[in-house]
Amino acid sequence: MGPGRGELRCLIATKVKRLLETTDRSLVESVRLALESAEIDVEILETGVNALPFVPTVISVREEDWERARAVLESLQA
Numbered sequence: 001m002g003p004g005r006g007e008l009r010c011l012i013a014t015k016v017k018r019l020l021e022t023t024d025r026s027l028v029e030s031v032r033l034a035l036e037s038a039e040i041d042v043e044i045l046e047t048g049v050n051a052l053p054f055v056p057t058v059i060s061v062r063e064e065d066w067e068r069a070r071a072v073l074e075s076l077q078a
Contacts, residue, residue, distance in 0.1 A: 016043055017066045019073060020059040027076075028057045034072050040065045 020031060028044065035042045045058040061069040 015063055016060045017063045018060050019069050021056045023054050023056050038072050040069050
């Protein structure tokens, strides 16, 4: 029998690494598009949807993609 539901969530969370946290919605879309173009899976947690505009959005990627994702992010900010 596999892990329970709570354990599964914990396992998934350890395989994802936060890349960026920002309130800039246009930056979120730019990063998402750039990462998808580089064939990097993106997880976006929009905590501020339909809420106040200063609530940050978190962009995460798989741990194994983090270095490449960081390079993509840096190329956007250059």
